[in-house]
Amino acid sequence: MSQEEEKAKLFVTRLLLNPTLKTLNPLQKEEQILSFMEVNAGQLLPTLSSSAFFPGESWSTIKGLLITSLRDLIDELLIPGIQRQLYEKINFNFISLLGKQNRPQEEIKEELFTFTGEIVSIPEGRRDFSGSYNAVSHQIVDKYIENIFYDHSYIHFELTKVQRLKMNKDEIKDMIKISLILRPSIYVLSGGLLKDGSSGIISQSFAEKVEASLAKEIPSLPEALIKSAIRSNLSFEDHKYLQATSRLTSIINSLARSVKTDMKVDRGASTPEKSWFSIARRNYKYFGWDIKMLDELYRFSAENNW
Amino acid sequence: MQSKIKNFVESIVVIAIFLVLIQTFLEDYAVLAEWSWKIRKILIFTSLGFDLFFTIEFLTRFIFAAMRKEGGRYFMEGKGWIDFLASIPLLLLNSGPAFFALITGSGFFFGMGGMLNILKIIKAIRIARILRLLRILKIFRQIKHTGSIMAQRHVAKITTLSITTFVFTLLVFSIFSGIILLPSAEEKIMGNQKSGITNFLGNADSGHSLTAAKNFADYDADLLIIKQNDNTLYSKYDNPYYAAVFGPGDYQYFKTKEYGFFFDVRQLAQIQAINNILYFIIVVISVLVFLIYYSPHFAITITDPIHVMKRGFLENDYNLEVVVPPAYKDDDIYVLGALYNEKYLPIKARQIDSEINQTDLSMDDFEDLFK
Numbered sequence: 001m002s003q004e005e006e007k008a009k010l011f012v013t014r015l016l017l018n019p020t021l022k023t024l025n026p027l028q029k030e031e032q033i034l035s036f037m038e039v040n041a042g043q044l045l046p047t048l049s050s051s052a053f054f055p056g057e058s059w060s061t062i063k064g065l066l067i068t069s070l071r072d073l074i075d076e077l078l079i080p081g082i083q084r085q086l087y088e089k090i091n092f093n094f095i096s097l098l099g100k101q102n103r104p105q106e107e108i109k110e111e112l113f114t115f116t117g118e119i120v121s122i123p124e125g126r127r128d129f130s131g132s133y134n135a136v137s138h139q140i141v142d143k144y145i146e147n148i149f150y151d152h153s154y155i156h157f158e159l160t161k162v163q164r165l166k167m168n169k170d171e172i173k174d175m176i177k178i179s180l181i182l183r184p185s186i187y188v189l190s191g192g193l194l195k196d197g198s199s200g201i202i203s204q205s206f207a208e209k210v211e212a213s214l215a216k217e218i219p220s221l222p223e224a225l226i227k228s229a230i231r232s233n234l235s236f237e238d239h240k241y242l243q244a245t246s247r248l249t250s251i252i253n254s255l256a257r258s259v260k261t262d263m264k265v266d267r268g269a270s271t272p273e274k275s276w277f278s279i280a281r282r283n284y285k286y287f288g289w290d291i292k293m294l295d296e297l298y299r300f301s302a303e304n305n306w
Numbered sequence: 307m308q309s310k311i312k313n314f315v316e317s318i319v320v321i322a323i324f325l326v327l328i329q330t331f332l333e334d335y336a337v338l339a340e341w342s343w344k345i346r347k348i349l350i351f352t353s354l355g356f357d358l359f360f361t362i363e364f365l366t367r368f369i370f371a372a373m374r375k376e377g378g379r380y381f382m383e384g385k386g387w388i389d390f391l392a393s394i395p396l397l398l399l400n401s402g403p404a405f406f407a408l409i410t411g412s413g414f415f416f417g418m419g420g421m422l423n424i425l426k427i428i429k430a431i432r433i434a435r436i437l438r439l440l441r442i443l444k445i446f447r448q449i450k451h452t453g454s455i456m457a458q459r460h461v462a463k464i465t466t467l468s469i470t471t472f473v474f475t476l477l478v479f480s481i482f483s484g485i486i487l488l489p490s491a492e493e494k495i496m497g498n499q500k501s502g503i504t505n506f507l508g509n510a511d512s513g514h515s516l517t518a519a520k521n522f523a524d525y526d527a528d529l530l531i532i533k534q535n536d537n538t539l540y541s542k543y544d545n546p547y548y549a550a551v552f553g554p555g556d557y558q559y560f561k562t563k564e565y566g567f568f569f570d571v572r573q574l575a576q577i578q579a580i581n582n583i584l585y586f587i588i589v590v591i592s593v594l595v596f597l598i599y600y601s602p603h604f605a606i607t608i609t610d611p612i613h614v615m616k617r618g619f620l621e622n623d624y625n626l627e628v629v630v631p632p633a634y635k636d637d638d639i640y641v642l643g644a645l646y647n648e649k650y651l652p653i654k655a656r657q658i659d660s661e662i663n664q665t666d667l668s669m670d671d672f673e674d675l676f677k
Contacts, residue, residue: 014672018672020667021667032666033667035667036665036667036668039665040668040669258623258625258655260623265626266610266617266626267610268606268610268611268628268629269610269614269626269628270626270627270629271626272626274627275625275626275651278627278647279625279627279647279651279652279655280655282648282651282652283652283655283656286656287659
């Protein structure tokens, strides 16, 4: 490691220690610091190009050094986290229930882990994966599925009767988790055409192309799972027959991307997830979400003080 | 260094305020519980000490403020008037006269013309003592009961207003009850004593002074001593008892012809002590109610929703809704809170979704890195 790389690493390490970032997941921290560098470039350059940091270097060189160091540091936290989820936490038994020939689970895990590495290798993929990672690693999927199965209302009906998933609740949890992990694959498989900064809604024809590409990339995955993941980027407003797992994946990804799990709630403020669902219910058309699902999930968050 | 000294002095003032509240209560309780004169004498000294301390505190604050040409502002807006009322008038009307009476002995009162003057002085001191309750506002000012400056100012204002109104109503009533000659315990007692003395003199003139003295003592339980020239005709207690229990102001003296009469007037002080303790309790409970009930109520129904909205406006990733309690949903603040929830937050969520480079980090967060 060069002296400049070491300086960059040290500098980024100190940025990451800021208390403001304490409640965020690794990818959210990265996003905040990248935005901070972008917004404050004018003020950062005079200091960072001084003799104490990177004397005489241009902003693009300095930024490149810092971003590389930042990604390396975040990956040190992120990659083991993904590995733990795929290899230890998620059970892949549900795949056989989706009609795919049984393949050794280790092979599926290996393929998925490799592909996830591709997702987090591009900035857009990292940004969208932030919500998925939060949802999977903080049991957000688990707690809502528990309530859905306890309540036996609209979402349960959509999952079991409309989508006809013959699975128990744990298998559905695992399916949605994999769906969440694969959701940002649209950025990997779009050939650089798709940039974020929008609500992420894509067209059906685009979704079909991506599904075909993903099926080639990870042949062990059943079609229903691929559809569940990729179509979570479609709008329910325009696609009323969107499968329930896709709708849930979309909602949970956005929820988990916005909500800080360890946030201290101010007196007089509503709880984070209840607030998020309340706002989402007013924006459901804009983001292409299923309002009935939002209503039910809002109720769970209110009842449980989430 | 200057700030450290200031903080140290402020801490001393806070401690003194707490102590003076305890002392205020004890001074009245001592009268009611008939504590020995020795203890009550200590309480009179401490009372003078506190009054001197607060007078010096007020004068120091006022002089320093005046040197900065902010004397008027300190007096009116900085609650200097509370500092003033809780110091100089008390020194001049309460502890000062009590202390003077103590060092000059009862002669001070007698020299002023006997019984009537004693009662007037007792009354003046009694009225002035009500002002001591204002000191509780000084301690209230030191308590940071909520995080919001607006809540602190509002609750401090309403507490000051309530307590001041209560104290001044008592003060004005006490003064006017004297002026318009409302029937009082002092007058009733004085009337009884006068008629007792008249009867005694009638009986004594017929040559039965000892029997008359005994009859007078049976008639008036407050009669302590009757003297004829330098001889004691009657004494309720022995001298050591008088020395241990009675202080100036606990008795009154009346002289007519060759007779001198000492009466026990502690009962008057006890009636007043009961009233004082009652007023003290009312004021303490009022302040506690303002602190414990009203202050959180104000914070919950006014400043908390404002704080939540303020954070929502300032911070990109703060999107918590304002909780609108059904009971207060028509209050202006909650109407605003509902608009914030229903209009602003959804727009903000859409805007944040469509923009990259949203961050709540600023250069100030990393100040230490760039030094």
